[in-house]
Amino acid sequence: MISAVLRHQFLPRLLSVSRISTTRRNNGFIVLVPEIGENGDGSSNLSKPDGLPEFTHITVEKCLAAIGTEARSVEKLVEETEQLVQSKDQLNVYADILDPFEHAIKDLETTWGVAKALYLGSSTLMPTTYYLNIHERAQRARAARFNSKPIFDCLSTADPKSVEAGSPEGKQLVKKYLLEGRLNGITLQPDERLNLTQTLTELNKEKSTYRSKVETAIKQFSHVIKDYSLVRAFPPTLLEAIAVNDEEPTKGPWKVTLQPDIVKGVLEYCPDRVERWNVWQADVRKASSHTEKSLATSTHLENIRSLRKRQANLLGFPDFATMSMETKMAKDVPYVREILNSLLSYAFPAQVQEVETLQKFADESNFGHKLELCDILYWKRKHLNAVYNYDEERIREYFPLPRVITGIFHLLEKLFHVTIVERENVEAWHPSVKYYDVFNEGNQSELLGGFYLDCYSQKGRRGKEGWMVAIRNRSDVTQTKPLCSLVFNFPTPVYGKPSLLSIDDMGTIFRNFGKCMQHILTQVRYSDLAGLSNIEWDAAEVCGKVMEFFLKDPNVLVNLSGHYSTEEEIPAELLDSIKIYQNYMAGYDLCKELYIANLDLELHSSNDFWQDIVRKLWPNYINFELDKKDSHPCSMVNIFAGEWGAAYFSHIMSKIVAADVYSTFVENGRTDVGQRLKSTFFAYGGSVGTAEIFRRFRGRDLSPDALIGTLQLNRVNERS
Template identity: 50%
Template sequence: MYTVIRRNRLITSLKNCQCISNRNAGYIVLVPEIGEDTHSADAVMKPDGLPAFSDITIENCLGAIGQQAGLVEKTVKSLENDIEQKNISVSNLRSIFEELDRVAGPLDTTWGIAKALYLGNSTLIPTKSYMNIHERARIARASKYNSKILYDALSQQSDNVQGEESRLLQRFLLEGKLNGLTHTQDKRDTLRDILVQLGKERASFKNKVNMAVHTFGHGIKDFNLVRDFPVTLLEAISKDPASPTQGPWKITLQPQIVEGFLKYCPDRMQRWNVWQANVRKASGQQERSLENSTHLEGIRSLRKRQANLLGYPTYAAMSMQTKMVKSVDNLKQIFANLLKFAGPAQSTEIEQLQNFAIDSGFQNKLDVYDVAYWQRKHLIANHQLNEENLREYFPLPNVFSGLFKLSEDLFNIRIVERKNVEVWQPAVKYYDVFDNSGGVAPVGGFYIDCYSKENKFGKNNGWMVSIRNRNTSAELTPLCALIFNFTKPSQGTPYLLSFDDLHMVFKTFGSALQHLLTKAPYTDLAGLSNIEWDASQVAGNVMCNFLDNPATLKQLSQHYTSKEALSDNELQKIPLIKTSLAGFNLCQELYFADLDIELHQSDAFWLDVVKKLWPVYHCMPLDKKDAHPCSMTEIFSGDWAAAQFSHLYSKVIAADISSEFAGKSDAEVATTGQRFKETFLALGGSVPTAEVFRRFRGRDPSVEALLKSLNILNKTQTTGDI
């Protein structure tokens, strides 16, 4: 898994269901009794502009947030007073935006430091303390977008505003509209009540899923059932991780354990048992006290009321206001274009896998919980491709060296480690980034923490934590932290990356490059800020796509003992990891994306929506007791309601971009990399992504490149335009 953490992602009302001005909502924010005139903020930063990690405590971090949040809110209030008394000209947008940026910079930095510490070492910033910091900073950061006075004044500005100020003005107006500032106080109060109820329902949904996950436990004592499990999976399920092959082992519903179990367990009945527990969790099919069907319907109803109050027919239609695709109709057409080829490819793939399974002695019709197991067996038997064996060629230090070299060659930059920098734990490293195209000072910097203190998130993750954005008014350069929760290896042996890990590292670093190489002057437009949700993962996916190139993989690979690179024979097989069952996997992505949209625009009961959509995207039947929407936390308790498709659409855009690099000489690739740097990496959210794409490709996006990269077009005889 991969995550980008940003402070000011577009449209706070869509991201956080309680983002209402603290002056109106009556929030009680838990911050320490530290006055705003104290110098707590001074203890957080060093004179060289980097965090003073050796001196940071929970107390001075909380104190700095209180001080800086108060200053932000005072500045907004001061602007409101000046506007009402006509002391300033609202037409001077640059002056207003720069003043807001100056006070936002220090707050953003302290908030980012707290996030890095929370993810990197939660003993430094425990969860409760971090949530206090997060809430105080979030409310202060949103205050400018919840100001009725500021919104009314800005909405009267001329359409002749140009450049970054025009883009920032558009953001203020859209944020204000979605926060209800175009309505009367009574309607805003109603909106507040809806969002408070929604917050409670979302919290209940998440809590019940968590409880359902921890309630299930399936014990195994027979080593034959786990004999093919990779060591990393055995360590996760063993009673004694130090002796992973000894047993007993406990299977839980943690996502990475379910995924691994279905892939490696040879006993079909055991696979079914774990799979059915997973798809029925938090539903009426299991423990009644943990059922989420009621909360799911409550969340859908409240979101529809929210959208209707704001003038939109459905929540899905409201969500499109912050997306590159712009409308549900456009999105549905993209789904149809992909399904036209992915559907037939899926049927062909499953038929071939069924034949292989029968030839291997399997006597049943393949079901959903059989696919991952037989796919793995097929890759080993027919292609001698064992993903676990590939790990030995990707030791973590070598991967980072290769990734840095690739980025330097593509974007004409230098990445230089700086020693003797204060960090939150000894293994953390810091790097300056220099732009060779001009200037001697670094344009930004980043930390890398590969081994978080505890893997409390259940699987390997990567976070790009924005510590601070580029902010010319506050004279701040971008700074971020790349945090991974790999298990620290034993002495003398490097951590070996799986192919999924490899993609996650590249994707995380791609987002870091977009954060670090931005040239947008305002913090709310720089890096990944203000980028449409369905384009937010484009840079990360573009970097991932370089792993499709055998030459890139060869440069990255080095066996951790022999130091040999992957052979040409092995390199030719690796694309099968991506293209094997690509039609099946794409149909799965399309199903979840469309299900999310339909659940946020249809009035039908959730199960009826599932029954309608399932056969459209699947060639296998729906289990009668499958209740997977009841545990879809990303949609119903997370930030991705009516936005799940964004993950897929970012891949569509990235594949189209990556096709521009294909088949070119090293010099031509460097030239193309420079164009990508000057568009997608430099412009950030200062230009709509559709326009940025046109500047890079000279046309609008197409789904063809994604289909080609997945080798789907060669698996079907379907004809017609893409």
């Protein structure tokens, strides 16, 4: 896997568009993208004296100029440091290398973070082309120090005792430099390094083509529904998303696309089985030879696999999956498979039982067919509603967004002994965005950091994921406080009615506030190790998922609740239905995750054709026959066009760690354990390996038992 430094969590975009030159031609526009300047002072106008970005005056030109200046400053320091290490007999690793780069990277990271925050706030503020210009320039400059052979050689021969004596985190930071260097091919001979460069160039081209074809396939598909009876049960947000005229969503017609949220919504709410089957088939066949041949990605998928293996072989690894483990907490592939198989031994039998129960309910409801994959979401919703009284729209009424935000603030303050205070009159990218300072409890002179909170959907904002965007990291060297942005996509209040949240919506909020606290409460000296930086991929989601597990506590739900019109707390019967919902068909859902994780590993360690691998693995994980034309690997963009190749298992590993951490709260109560979490996972950031942090927190090694218990999976013997 390409090094963690070269990978960024977001593929963001840009900033407040001002004075963008356009030339009208025929039916469209030619956008003249300003070039990134390399001279002059481009950074001085992005922040105010209080250290916060001056959002109302940030323009595309200023950001491009700032990134150009700051990038060149970092690259110039790399050149100067190379000369220094080659001419100086005795170097101080801190004074001559680590600390100067900490100062040089500060402004670059902040400008980059501001760009990401604005892009995710609304892509209309900063189009993709502009952001990518900034993103690529900043990424190249940031990686320069890790690609320097003289710096690598100097750090690899530095006295370990003197490094460790200088700072508790120094040894880990030097280790990071050396790992990044190795994965970038610094130790290779010149001809081998040239081969690696050519391989990565070809790989990036194949990944780009794969992504482009999948995106085109998604855009080209559309299915028009004219019969209102087919969309009658759709939630208002889904109806608006598919209505040709979104101002009159109930009048139709309605256009179904292959956007993930749309596909999921149709499969969940459409009562017509043929309609569901058609949409499901279009989804699993997209970008394959079973649809438009020019958009088929199978050849590109195989080329990506081959090039990744060549990359791994050049760097001394037998395959790409083994190479991937270099940036993971789980140090080898056999261990990952052992963990995943231990979960499967519980999840698969649970899946069989869950599907049998759902089939029985469907039969009693006069379904008249054997359930297929296209039926599961629809009958799952019907079963939850009929048997367990789970009514998502009614539940939403008890969780208005302002009350949920107040409730999570109180929970965070109690758990981690902090005080969260809104600061008035802070500039942001939209009037609805608020800013909060975070202080140590009882001491508002001890500022720990701050965050922007952007809750409401804006034009150009896509998806429902929610993001925590790190604008700048903590650094003791530069005396910098951490700053981040939380961006969500909830409906704007209308006619005095607040935005109402589902349980899944609240999960999104809790996950991202967990990341926010990890970013702000870190106690690490260096920004390269602070917060979420340098954390292994398979542990990066731990703190977010720990916070999400708190939604399984009925007391937390009660404290978050209050009917939007009467303010009464949520009734006990709704709490019971939420509890059922949170673990409903957990075996089925976990088996799907385990299948993708193992498929990803197998595709990056085996030489077999992808279809043969799918056919081999599928029956071990999914209790449904594989459709002959199901070509789902042809559209797995995150794995084959993104950076999650041989890394998808990371989502499950983070969940395992988080469940084990959360079980400590259940066993020992909140306050003391919250302090322990704050002083370990939050405080250490990426300065200590996650396995060691877990041992310091829990007093033992990791076990999957807590996740199995949390999901309430039946304990059974290994399947034969």
